[in-house]
Amino acid sequence: WGILFCATLTCLTFPTEHKVIIVGLDNAGKTTILYQFLTKEAVHTSPTIGSNVEQITVRKTHFLVWDIGGQESLRASWYSYYCNTEIVILVVDSTDRERLTVTKEELHRMLAHEDLQNAAILILANKQDMKGSLTAAEISQCLTLDSITSHSWHVQACCALTGEGLPASLDWMKSRVVAN
Numbered sequence: 209w210g211i212l213f214c215a216t217l218t219c220l221t222f223p224t225e226h227k228v229i230i231v232g233l234d235n236a237g238k239t240t241i242l243y244q245f246l247t248k249e250a251v252h253t254s255p256t257i258g259s260n261v262e263q264i265t266v267r268k269t270h271f272l273v274w275d276i277g278g279q280e281s282l283r284a285s286w287y288s289y290y291c292n293t294e295i296v297i298l299v300v301d302s303t304d305r306e307r308l309t310v311t312k313e314e315l316h317r318m319l320a321h322e323d324l325q326n327a328a329i330l331i332l333a334n335k336q337d338m339k340g341s342l343t344a345a346e347i348s349q350c351l352t353l354d355s356i357t358s359h360s361w362h363v364q365a366c367c368a369l370t371g372e373g374l375p376a377s378l379d380w381m382k383s384r385v386v387a388n
């Protein structure tokens with residue numbers, strides 16, 4: 209009974225945290241999105257060295273969100289964050305047409321990784337406020353999202369500066385972890 213009591217107490221004190229990682233190329237808006245989730249306002253960011261981690265609670269569901277640096281030199285170590293990740297948020301700068309092929313390669317590389325076999329993928333088509341940005345449907349096509357059958361995925365248009373599209377993203381994330 210002692211053990212049962214302790215186990216119950218532990219569950220009550222440490223509610224389940226769902227691990228989320230935010231990935232994407234440098235300058236996509238990852239850090240801005242992380243802090244927009246938290247504070248609902250834009251904060252000044254500088255290129256992420258290493259990682260930022262914050263807890264985000266959506267109506268009693270707790271996410272532990274890791275924002276990982278996206279510079280080329282750091283991308284090689286993304287995999288070290290994969291273990292136990294339930295949701296991958298892939299942030300795309302919707303104006304950066306040239307580097308979409310790089311994003312596509314990184315995405316498909318992630319999908320093939322064994323530690324992410326059960327993860328759900330949220331693709332954020334960020335910077336929708338900017339002139340000439342690609343739509344979520346166009347991003348979807350460039351990244352060949354329709355070919356993904358191994359993972360649950362969702363594409364969402366957003367603007368990290370205003371927060372538009374982010375509440376809907378959190379709702380989808382919550383629906384994924386509740387479904388599991």
Ligand code: G3D
Nearest residue numbers: 234235236237238239240253334335336367368369
């Ligand atoms: P990263 O963490 O993916 O590297 P950051 O990206 O969050 O540091 O953002 C990189 C730059 O893009 C920042 O501008 C940030 O303000 C800008 N940005 C992020 N999201 C949006 C968006 O939705 N719309 C627009 N217009 N800009 C955005 P600076 O000028 O600080 O480099």
Ligand code: MG
Nearest residue numbers: 238239255256
């Ligand atoms: Mg950053």
